[in-house]
Amino acid sequence: MENSRPSSKRFLDIVADLRTIIKEEGAVVGDKLPSERMLADRLQVGRSTIREALRSLELLGLIETRRGEGTFLADYKKHQLVEVLSTFILQNPQSLKGVEDTRRIHEKAAIECISNDPERRTLPVWGSFLVKFQGPDPVIREELLQEIVVISGNRLSLKIWFLLKQYSRVPYHEAMAEEEKEVASNLLKEMMNGNSQLAVRQYTDWLDIVKGERRGEHEC
Numbered sequence: 001m002e003n004s005r006p007s008s009k010r011f012l013d014i015v016a017d018l019r020t021i022i023k024e025e026g027a028v029v030g031d032k033l034p035s036e037r038m039l040a041d042r043l044q045v046g047r048s049t050i051r052e053a054l055r056s057l058e059l060l061g062l063i064e065t066r067r068g069e070g071t072f073l074a075d076y077k078k079h080q081l082v083e084v085l086s087t088f089i090l091q092n093p094q095s096l097k098g099v100e101d102t103r104r105i106h107e108k109a110a111i112e113c114i115s116n117d118p119e120r121r122t123l124p125v126w127g128s129f130l131v132k133f134q135g136p137d138p139v140i141r142e143e144l145l146q147e148i149v150v151i152s153g154n155r156l157s158l159k160i161w162f163l164l165k166q167y168s169r170v171p172y173h174e175a176m177a178e179e180e181k182e183v184a185s186n187l188l189k190e191m192m193n194g195n196s197q198l199a200v201r202q203y204t205d206w207l208d209i210v211k212g213e214r215r216g217e218h219e220c
Helices: 011-024 036-043 047-059 080-091 093-115 124-134 141-151 155-167 178-192 196-219
Strands: 063-066 070-073
Touching: 011 036, 011 047, 036 047, 047 063, 093 141, 093 155, 093 178, 093 196, 124 141, 124 178, 141 155, 141 178, 178 196
Parallel strands: none
Antiparallel strands: 063 070
């Protein structure tokens, strides 16, 4: 019988756990990864959850599945989309603004998608974020945005977003300030209520705060 716990564990936690396992196993490009059943038992989640996490890692070119053989660690550097994007940026530094604009398009589309989907907008993960925003522990910016893009369900958009994020000037890896948490909370509340336009407006306000912070750093 498949474990029924995945709803209590966020998708990003699963992906992070998988990456930790890969690191602990000392896997190198070409090595075979543990089976879905073994991973599900090890992480105490359902196989369907593991399967979806593996699909997303494969989508990013981090792993590859060979029919009848299993799942193997891939060489992400050979991923053509990575090469195309990096070449585009290196040839024209001004295109960084285009990268940010395109990234925002994908993030807004994901917010709208979730807002308009009764099932996605009522997932318990959003309530978990609201609770976390009220607590003392830091919330990394990337955690929320990545969860939104993942749950929107557009795998191609997720793949492009991950790549755009690598070249973005937004400090995704940093923790939210208290002001950001308040706006991000409003974003989630509007999204959960199905108010896509208001949710997108809160998203824009949030990134404006981050943009102002970055500008202030440059002026120092």
